[in-house]
Amino acid sequence: MKKEKVVLAFSGGLDTSFCAKYLTEDCGYELYTAIANTGGFSKEELKSIEERAYKLGATEHASLDITQEYYDKSIKYMIFGNVLRNGTYPISVSSERIFQAIAIINYAKKIGADYVAHGSTGAGNDQVRFDLTFQILAPEIKILTPTRDMTLTREYEIDYLKKHGYEADFKKMEYSINKGLWGTSIGGKETLKSNQTLPESAYPCQMIAKGEETLTIDFKEGEIAAVNGEKYDDKVAAIQAIEKITEKYAIGRDMHIGDTIIGIKGRVGFEAAAPMVIINAHKMLEKHTLTKWQQYWKDQIGTWYGMFLHEAQYLDPVMRDMEAFLQSSQQNVTGRVIIDLKPYRYILVGVESDFDLMKSDFGEYGEVNKAWTADDVKGFTKILGNQMKIYHSVLNKNKK
Structure with a gap:
């Protein structure tokens, strides 16, 4: 009798190692393992995971590199939206x-699996x-x-x-x-408590930089175009270049406290040198190049986009609408x-942009105006205050 096929999302850790052996030994399935790499595994690590899969009984193992897709369909929009969950975590x-x-x-x-x-x-x-995701894209599996x-x-x-x-x-x-x-x-015993933080030794990237240095990031229509003057068509490589420069300063560390999808509070440490520098640099450039209301609505959309992404709503069509905005x-x-x-730490020094709205012929804040007169401002202020004046006038009449 032909065995039924099962595809296991396999990382090589204890839980998925148990699943691999259990699904072949106790359940009798024909096992196919797959790991989807979004840029976090080296070639050596992927090779080790593959060897582990075959030792556990896999008929076939697949290493699926989706790093570029992850950038194109997620990271790019998280940068556009300056997405920081709870104002802290770049998810x-x-x-x-x-x-x-x-x-x-x-x-x-693709392989005609009966189970996943x-x-x-x-x-x-x-x-x-x-x-x-499995239910939506393949309800038959x-x-x-x-x-x-x-x-x-x-x-x-383990037993x-x-x-x-x-x-192992x-x-x-x-x-x-x-x-x-x-x-x-980064998770550990400290993240299970509300009053503790991670020790220095828990972070993979240690502070090894000597002195200080200046980093420049060029953006073109919101995407990274150059790092320290070196042009990048490959945006993944640009992020990796920024990470290589910034990680040695041990920046981008924090503790995220958030609400999980299942309704309980969760706490996790993180270090994200490149993401934090990129997001905050991008946001600073936007402060100079976008209008007040563009920034306001982007903040709202970015917050919702990050929340929906975090809570497994990526396949909802509203996400495409937010991405278009x-x-x-x-x-x-x-x-x-x-x-x-x-x-x-790092300091955002400033920006240089042909689209800088501070560089205009209308005036310089706190210094001089070039596009209106003193009487114009007096009239504007008088009209601007009309509704508040009416409100307080009515309020005072009713107090008598």
Whole structure:
């Protein structure tokens, strides 16, 4: 009898290693494993994960590189929208999951899989992101989640793998680290408390820079065009170049406290040197090149866009509407931003742009006006205050 095919989203960690062995040994499925790389894995790491998959019984393993797609369909718009969840977190790892889920389910459809599986537990956001994406894009393919459904302990999974002849170093690391193109998340015992922070040693990138340096980022219609004067057509490479420069200053670190999709509060540390510098540099350029109301509505749209992306709503058509708005808003966001890098911090020095709205013939703030007279301002102020004057006049009459 022909075995049914299952595709497992495989990272090589304990949960997905257990799932791989369980799905082949106990369930008798023909196992296909796949990892969707969004820029967080080296060639050596991907090779190691592939070897692990075959040792666990995979018939075939696929490494799906979706880094460019992740930039084109997510990071670009997060930059346009200056997306920082709760004003703090550039939704580094959580924004990747939807695109990983899309890649996995497309691979499952390509090989004609009967099932798709993931190793998420029942306590986090990722289970929703994977399930929802799978259900929408391939409702005919059944979802298997052994770790969640069996409510397994770490000890049970390790013991199971040992009994089935699979040995690996599953010693629990003191810190859980997830690295990607758009930043790194860090979880540990401190993030489970409300009154503690991560120690210096928990961060993958240490402060090794000596002295200070100036970084320039050129934007063209909202996208990175050059770094320190070097032009980049490849936007992924541009982000990586900025990361290489900024990470040695140990900047972009913080603690994110947020509301999860499943309704509980969550806390995670992160370091995102390049994303934080890029977003804040981009926002500064926008302050000079966009009107007041463009900035206002971009803030609203950017906040909603980030929230929907975080909460697995990427496939809702309203996201395409928001992306169209964000794209349109970038027509004049072109220019250079100058940043001073210092240990553990950075300073946005200023901008140079042909679209700088401060460089106009109308006047200089606090200095001189060139487009109106003193009487014009007196009349404007009188009309501007009409509604407030009427309100207070009525209020005073009714107090008598």
